[in-house]
Amino acid sequence: MIQATQVSWRSGTNPVIDGVSVTARPGRVLGLIGPNGSGKTTLLRLLYGALRSGTGRVAVDGDDLTTLPSREAARRLAVVVQETGGETALTVAELVLLGRGPHLNTFQRTGPADHRIAAECLTRVGAAHLGSRPFAGLSGGERQRVLIARALAQQATHLLLDEPTNHLDIRYQHEILRLVRDLGTCAVVVLHDLNLAARYCDDLVLLGQGGVAAAGTVAEVLDPAILETVYGIGIQRLDLDGAIHLLYHPHDQPAVQRSAA
Amino acid sequence: MTTTALPESRADLLGVAAQRRRTGIWLLALTVGLIVTGVIAVGSGAIGIPPITVARIIGHQLVGLPGQVTWTPAQEAIVWQVRLPRVLLGMLVGAGLAACGVALQAMVRNVLADPYLLGINSGASSGAAAAILFGAGAGFGQYALSSSAFLGALGASLLVFLIARSGGRVTSIRLLLSGVAVGYALYATTSFLIFASGSAEGARSVMFWLLGSLGLARWNVLLLVAAVVLGGMICYLTVVGRRLDVLAIGDETAQTLGVSPDRFRLRLLVLVSLSVGVLVSAAGSIGFVGLVVPHLARRIVGAPHVRVVPVAALLGAILLVWADVLARVLLAPQEIPIGIITALLGAPFLLVLIRRLHATGA
Numbered sequence: 212m213i214q215a216t217q218v219s220w221r222s223g224t225n226p227v228i229d230g231v232s233v234t235a236r237p238g239r240v241l242g243l244i245g246p247n248g249s250g251k252t253t254l255l256r257l258l259y260g261a262l263r264s265g266t267g268r269v270a271v272d273g274d275d276l277t278t279l280p281s282r283e284a285a286r287r288l289a290v291v292v293q294e295t296g297g298e299t300a301l302t303v304a305e306l307v308l309l310g311r312g313p314h315l316n317t318f319q320r321t322g323p324a325d326h327r328i329a330a331e332c333l334t335r336v337g338a339a340h341l342g343s344r345p346f347a348g349l350s351g352g353e354r355q356r357v358l359i360a361r362a363l364a365q366q367a368t369h370l371l372l373d374e375p376t377n378h379l380d381i382r383y384q385h386e387i388l389r390l391v392r393d394l395g396t397c398a399v400v401v402l403h404d405l406n407l408a409a410r411y412c413d414d415l416v417l418l419g420q421g422g423v424a425a426a427g428t429v430a431e432v433l434d435p436a437i438l439e440t441v442y443g444i445g446i447q448r449l450d451l452d453g454a455i456h457l458l459y460h461p462h463d464q465p466a467v468q469r470s471a472a
Numbered sequence: 473m474t475t476t477a478l479p480e481s482r483a484d485l486l487g488v489a490a491q492r493r494r495t496g497i498w499l500l501a502l503t504v505g506l507i508v509t510g511v512i513a514v515g516s517g518a519i520g521i522p523p524i525t526v527a528r529i530i531g532h533q534l535v536g537l538p539g540q541v542t543w544t545p546a547q548e549a550i551v552w553q554v555r556l557p558r559v560l561l562g563m564l565v566g567a568g569l570a571a572c573g574v575a576l577q578a579m580v581r582n583v584l585a586d587p588y589l590l591g592i593n594s595g596a597s598s599g600a601a602a603a604i605l606f607g608a609g610a611g612f613g614q615y616a617l618s619s620s621a622f623l624g625a626l627g628a629s630l631l632v633f634l635i636a637r638s639g640g641r642v643t644s645i646r647l648l649l650s651g652v653a654v655g656y657a658l659y660a661t662t663s664f665l666i667f668a669s670g671s672a673e674g675a676r677s678v679m680f681w682l683l684g685s686l687g688l689a690r691w692n693v694l695l696l697v698a699a700v701v702l703g704g705m706i707c708y709l710t711v712v713g714r715r716l717d718v719l720a721i722g723d724e725t726a727q728t729l730g731v732s733p734d735r736f737r738l739r740l741l742v743l744v745s746l747s748v749g750v751l752v753s754a755a756g757s758i759g760f761v762g763l764v765v766p767h768l769a770r771r772i773v774g775a776p777h778v779r780v781v782p783v784a785a786l787l788g789a790i791l792l793v794w795a796d797v798l799a800r801v802l803l804a805p806q807e808i809p810i811g812i813i814t815a816l817l818g819a820p821f822l823l824v825l826i827r828r829l830h831a832t833g834a
Contacts, residue, residue, distance in 0.1 A: 261724055285730030292724045298581065299721050300775035304486035309721075312714050313730040320778070321488065330485035342486055365729070 212237050212397060213288075213369060217267030218257045220250070227253045229421040230266065235369070235414075240391060240398045242408040242429075245418030246442050251401045252293070252373055254418065258399060259288050259371050271369065285313035289367035291358050291375055303349070303357050304342040307333055310364030325364075332363040335390060337383070351378030359387060363394075370398040376407060385410075409433055409455040417441060429455065495779045498772060502786035506563065513562070513793045514555045518805050521547055530556065553691070561689035561698065562796045563789035565755045566765075568702035570788025572744050572751075573762030574769070574781055575709055578720040579740050580644040583825075586763035587748045589648065590632050590741075591655030592625045596752035598662045599624020601678045605669035617681075618694055618753040625749030628654055633741060641734050643723070647741070683809030684758035686796050698754050705747045706785045712736075713778025720777075758811050760818025761788055767825060791817075 213235040220228045227250045235241040235258075243251045256262045258269060260276045269276040271287050279287070289310070299306065310332075311325040321329075333339045336356040341349065346357060355378050362370060370391060376384040384404075388411040391398050402408045408415060408429070415432040417425040419441040425432045433455055435446040445460040484490060514530075515521040525543050529551045532539070572587035579585070587593070600621040602608035609620030635650035636642045662682075666675045689695065709716065715736055718726040723733040751758075769784035795813040802808055 259728060261727060281727065281732045282730035285728060288728065290724075290728035292722075292728065300770060301717065301721075302774065304488070305717075305774070305776055306721075308486065308488070309714065309718055309729055312718065315714075317711060326485050326488055 212272055213258055213399065214270045215254075215258055215264075215267065216270075218254075218264035218269060219266045220253050220257060220262055220264060226421050228257065228264075228418075231418075231421075231423055232267070233258075233416050233423070233426065235397050235399045237397050238395055239413040240400060240411060242412035242415045243399065243401045243418065244403075244405060244408050244415055244432075245424070249418040249441075250421060251418055254416075255371055255373055255399060255401050259290050260284060261292075282313050285365065285367070287367055288369050288371060289362040289365035291355075291362045291370075291372045293373050293377070299346055301346055302342070303333070303338065303344050303346050304329065306346050306357060307361045307364050310361040313365060313367075328366065329360075329364045332360040333357070335363060336360045336387065352380060352383060355379055356383065356387065359390075368396060370394065370396055372398070372400045374401050374403060376402070376404065405433065405438070405457050406455075409457065433457065491774065491779075495773050495783070498783055499786065502783065502790065506786055506790050509790050509793050510559050510563065513559045513797050514551055516797055517550075517555060517800050519547075519550060521551060526551055557691050557695055558686050558689040558796070559793055561695060561754060562686050562793040564695075564698045564702050565686070565751050565758065566761055566788035566790070566792025567706060567785035568698070568747050568751050568788075569758065569762040569792070570765035570769070570784040571702075571706045571709055571781055572747050574766045574777065574784050575716065575740050575744055576762070577766055578716040578777065579737055579744075580648050581720060581722075582644075582648065583767070584763065585648070586759070587744065587751070588655070588757065588759065588762070590629060590651035590745070590748075591653075591658060592629050592632075592745055592748040593752050593757045594655045594658035594662065595628020595631075596621040596625040596749060597682055597757060598658045598665065599627075600681050600753075600756070601662045601665040604678050604681065605665055605671060605674045614692075615694065617688075621753035622749045624658075625745065625752055628658055629741070629745030629749070633745075642737060642741070644737075647737075680809055681756045682811075684756040684811035684814070685807070685809055686755055687807065688754070694754055698750050701747055701750045705743055706781060708743065709781045710778060713776060713781060716777035716781075717775070756809075756811065758792070758814055760814045760822070761792055764818045764821045765791060767821075 216232045217230045218228060219226065219230055231254060233241070233254070243254055245251050253262065257264050260269065263277065271279065276284065307329045308321050308325060311321055311329065315321065330339065333342060336359050338353065338356045338360055341353060341357065346354065349357065355375065359375060372391065375387055375391070379387060384407060388407055391400065392411050400412065412429055414427065415429055416423055417432050417437065424441045425437045433448065435448050438446045443462070445462050447458040447460070449456045449458065511523045511526050515523050515526045525547065528539065529543055529548050533552050569587055573585070576585040576587060576589060577583055599608070600617055603617045603620040609616040609623070612619040632647070632650045632654045633642070635654065636646040666678055669675065715731045718729045718731050719733060719736060726733040765784050765788040766780065769780045769787055773779040773783050795817065796810050799808045799810045799813050
């Protein structure tokens, strides 16, 4: 469980995140959604300690994140960031094996168990065939899957992902998010696509204007009345076969008119 | 080991074992190469001495190997007193430069980084120029030149660090820029010292030193210090190979994989500064080894630092000893500054590297 209480971050004098509290519960997928510049990535970085909030605190399974040694933090939080590391000359297998680092002491080298875990993780993201390829030579989507494999190889108790579906085609967008869901670990995902959030998250935090505009279960947060004010676009919600689907239309073009036309 | 192909490939899912075997073979081959290089290098020079004799003299001196003394006292003096310390210093300097280059390229994430990028050698050069031209550090006796070069190096790296740190964290780009700035300022200082002294003889000896030379090598404290510092640095870098890997990817990645980037970079900076200070005070500025050898090593054994560091160190040692042999024999009995040889060999390699960078669009 990750609990952030009253965390803040300012860029210059501009508050990006202002006194926000969120909780990621065990075994559930928490989605962070919101318009561009609403501070989704900043909030995620506060949650894994890349940014240190001046106020409040972040606790992972009850322990203050600032007091955790960095290796212990890496055993609890696996993160897929948007920094791609595209310049590295490592092969895919070597890169994924780095995920085992937090479990090894300084003088230990990776053993057969680590190799098996890394290979399994590559298979799970559909990248088993890429093992011996140089990471820098992969396409954007392949890289993203390999970075997710590295995070999985870390076998941390929490998984945090910053827009993991970037660069992925539709099939892998769904496969990766389903994979995250099926892991059953506590996960926090920054997502742009509200329909993906609707399908694969349990809880959502909607950010707007530096603060939390809404928080709760998916069904609660994806309320067109709330979303329309935050995103500034017309939204229609359909509940089909127990799943939520959102349709968008600009405000000057009401949905009813368009479907009538 | 005779196993069928299938269980073998299952046991080695990611090809790690195969890669480790390959690295082991390379390390063995390079070690043998280094020893052979050493024996040949000690034997060559104005007076040639056969490798067998060289090996016997060294064996006799080291472990008192029994056997007839088939060599002249002059040969023994040349091998033991003059050439062996020189070859050993060459190996240490080459290995040290290469390992520092590997660490710096990971640290600032730039393939063109080399040990002199941080302005440390410029500091050492200023110190050396002050010693040669104005007798600075005379209190250190025979170590006046080395000590004042080392103090210069230490001062420069402190300055670089303080500038890079002012106003926050020491990031790669700040380190790079402050290194370049301090380097230029100290380069100007050295030139000014040469200009102000008005001594043509002094200026020539500063120039010779600036271009690098192993000619100062003796059995003395300096050689011992170099062996301890550089050996320690190479061992440390090999042990923390995995941390160098993640640091080379990015600060954020390093942090999420359990490596605190700021603290680790600071530790590396101290270690590299110390090593470069020792290197430069023992042998002057020798360029291109630290820049070129890491790339060669990466081509041979791939990118993980746990393999790159030892391979680069061995390669650097071999290359520098050969460069020194060339420096001694090309215009014998005159000696060419070794920095000229390494630059002549290194520059074309750099051009190839630039072409390849361009080709891959990186």
